[in-house]
Amino acid sequence: MKIGKVPTEILEEVIFKNIRHRRSEVLVRPGIGEDCAVVDFGDKVCVMSTDPITGAVKDIGSLSIHISCNDVASNGVEPVGVMMTILAPVGTTKEDLDYVMREANKAAASINVEIIGGHSEITDAVNRMVITTTAVGIQSKVSMVTSEGAKIGDTVIMTKHAGLEGTAIIAGDLEDTLKGKVSQEIIEAAKDFADKISVVKEGILAGKVGVNSMHDVTEGGLLGALWELAEASGVGIEVYEDKIPVREETLEICNALSINPLRLISSGVMVLAVSEDKKKQLMEAFRQQKIEAAEIGRIVEKDRIIFVGNERKVLQAPEVDELYKVI
Incomplete structure (x- = not known):
């Protein structure tokens, strides 16, 4: 298989097919486009999501916090709270770990989340x-929002701009490659996209308004997330x-790398499906809250x-993310 997320058809044929044991407390189980598990605790539910960071180097501490919190x-x-597991290669220094944890703590504090445990080790299993x-999050059962609730006639809305995280990763990790292809001003502006990685604010707001479906955009990009929703x-x-917002920094960097x-x-x-009667309120x-959004x-x-x-084109299932073509 190619690098990146396991293809949709293999997820269904191999991964999901072999998850057969069920418990009545589990309200939301693994599925295409569904990033969270939801467990029944009476009037409340516990919402959980797990994710690795494998495609970035410089901002790995902060990205690791935001990516799973975005799913919740x-x-x-x-x-x-967030549980955090660090697998570090042989040669990792105390200073390396200190930097990662300082960045993770800064990201956690920015969204009022506590790092509540985990595991760390040095291993030759990774390079x-x-x-x-x-x-982990807690929610009233009656307020649950999942990816599977979109209804015919809903408006599809996205926040911010396409390619946000990938642009930041490329600008930070491939700066030398980009030099001479795009201006230093573009590179520095693109690095700042890393400050916009969280969707916690818009997720909570949308939950209060009452949207029908939400899905954060990760591997596979915007088009992959829309297909998954x-x-x-x-x-x-x-x-x-x-109608899709794309920043000039993203366009220039992506054009330079094809x-x-x-x-x-x-x-x-975040991509959201919202009913016509709640669209204006959302x-x-x-x-x-100064959150960019577009229909x-x-x-x-x-x-x-x-x-x-x-031209009318078929929207395809997500394949290998464009990031892996250059990282």
């Missing part, structure tokens, strides 16, 4: 540091490329389409 926020939940985090909900989707910004890992971006809530499409009965100019 996609259920409209405020994350409370660079790998961090896996598991985020539609797949999880068993619906179609129509998206308009000319990669597609709409298929580039984009933690920091957009106003985002505006008041980019709608939920339809069956076909999954992206309109590129006057």
Whole structure:
């Protein structure tokens, strides 16, 4: 198999097929486009998500916190704590670990999350540091939001701009490669995208408004996340490329490396499906909190389409993220 997430068809045929034992307390189980597990605790539910960081080097501490907390926020939940496992290669120094943990703590504090435990070890099983985090949140059962709730007629909204995380990673880790291809001003501005990686604020806001579905954008980029949201909900989707915000920094860096910004890992971006009667309220809530948001499409009965100019193209399932073509 290629580097990156296990393909959708193999997830279904091998991974999900072999998870057969069930408990009645589990309300949300593994599925395409569903990043969180939800466990019943009476009037409350516990929402959990786990993710590794494998495609970045410089910001691995902060990214590891945000990526799993973003998944929990996609259920409209405020994350409370994070468990953190660090596998570090032989040769890692005390200073390396100190830097990672300082960055992780800074990220956790920025979204009011506590690092509540985990594991750390030096091992020859990896050739660079790998961090896996598991985020935990608590929510009222009646307020649950999942990826599978999109309804026909919903408006599709995205926050921020496509390719956000991937642009930051490339600018930080491949600065020498980019020099001479894009300006230093573009590189420095792109590095600052790392400060926008969290979607906790918009997730909590959207949960309060009452959206039908949310999904944060990770590997596979914006188009992959839109396909996953539609797949999880068993619906179609129509998206308009000319309505998708993409920053100039992302366009220049992606053009220089011949990669597609709409298929580039984009933690920091949330896609949401919201009913017509709540759309205005949601957009106003985002505006008041200075969260960029754009209407980019709608939920339809069956076909999954992206309109590129006057051309109608099939929206494909996520494949290898564009980041792995250059990292």
